[in-house]
Amino acid sequence: MTDLTKLSMTEALAGMAKGEFTSVELTEAHVRAVEASRPLNAFITETPDQALAMASRADAARAKGEAGSMNGLPIAVKDLFCTAGFQTTAGSHILEGFKPPYESTVTANLWRDGAVMLGKVNLDEFAMGSSNMTSHFGPVVSPWSPGTLVQRDAGAEEGGFLSELTAAVRQPHPVQEWQWTRKLVPGGSSGGSAAAVAARCAMAATGTDTGGSIRQPASFVGIVGIKPTYGRCSRWGIVAFASSLDQAGPMTRTVDDAALMLGSMCGFDPKDSTSVDMAVPDFRAALTGDIRGLKVGIPKEYRVDGMPAEIEKLWRQGIDWLKSAGAEPVEISLPHTKYALATYYIVAPAECSSNLARYDGVRFGLRVEGKDLKEMYENTRAEGFGEEVKRRIMIGTYVLSAGYYDAYYLKAQQVRTRIAQDFEEAYKLCDVILTPTAPSTAFAIGEKMDDPIAMYLNDVFTVPASLAGLPGISVPAGLASDGLPLGLQILGRPFDEATVLKVAGVLEQAADFNTLPPFVAARG
């Protein structure tokens, strides 16, 4: 039988429809792959029993002719989505052990359509980060990290007084182990999602994107990730970071899979006041490959200082690909691009300081006692939050505090309007915008940690569209000279995910990216 973990979701659906394999078989293969991928630290909670139970329900539904659009497909869920009865941590110590009594709308939609949950995947704490290094549950290692399979004698490590005696007579116990020569980040904040999908242990994963948290990790690990228009996916039941920016989206290995899964995830939800009451189009039907006459905007402000020449080169390659498919590149200007990061680092912390006020040691999560209520709050939050989260809460508290609100927060909200207006002007000249996804390939774990601003620069190309609420996708476009994947980003008009996906499909076909990460290639 073919290796079921290497299939795309659309291929797997076809295989199950033809009766070549069942969801239980597909899910078992992925449960084994999840176990084999533990060195990546992609999962915070594995749910194999739940996965197999859901898979047999999916098989039964298929037998009755009631298969949903995602029927029997095993996926991973970012640990920011509340899953009823299953621990949801947001990557934070303060929520460790929290078992939501309710299900997020997005995951409920996926289960309604027959998807299977493999487990909850790692992320930057409260989705604040671009590397997955801020997780309380440790960093995620990218499957693209270089390494080798080595044979080790597992019996040799038992120490102690008697061990010398037993060592003389015991049989060797060889085990195969993956040894990293350099550990790379998968990007963030949806780093566990990205690693699990790239490592072929989940067919897809849910992600969330506040300033680039779906698109940047997708670029780092060579997969597809789409952030839909703000309002497309319900935010209900997703642990809130910055409510005016947070959006859920799928992370998959093909554009067709992204279209399939996005269709399941989105839809109107009265429980989210910003959910948009609008019909969900058939996103897969949009993948016609026909982009003749489409105008592709190339923003001149996205040539940032210090960007590697090969990213510039790949960007030009992308323009050529779309041109040969009949699209017309046009130069556009987004003059306030350079202010997007600064705007984001006022707006997002401000909203985070407000949203995270709920972690008070009273209703859920960690409590650290103090001599009175106030000290209990302060102790709980000091111990429960990590460094980056505390930094952002404090920045947010400061920019919202009396005397500084106008100078920082109001100013940032005004510049945000300017940034959104830039896009409105640009879309008078073009239908979509093509840019690089990230200004670099993946960096090593531990790098950029002592300079928050260097870390923030990862999101320089993704943040502007987040601030304007626009849809954006990252598509793997090739390998850089360091052997690591690079993505190209396509941005669209509000609620025009269909065109974004259509252009992404053309890029995907032209790039023909099919290199396996070393960690997966070694697994065979």
Added chain:
Amino acid sequence: MSLDKATVAKIAHLARIKVPEADQEHLAGELSNILNFVEQLNEVDTVGVQPMTSVAPHKLRRRPDAVTDGGVRDAVLSNAPETAEGFFVVPKVVE
């Protein structure tokens, strides 16, 4: 903009996060760097520009003022660090 230790202590208090005095100096430096970075927004002319409050220009929906959920006290309390007789328990606040 450069924050001093006293300001850091004030923000930490407002945010209800205990920051030991030994860490205040370091944190003041980090937060000042971020504030210096965002200071560049002063270059942007925003005279007469409406602050953005919502990316999508839509009105908030109204719904009938009716009970749609409830009767789930035990579920609400199920994750609380401490409960008693159907209530959350907090340290004593009234002497």
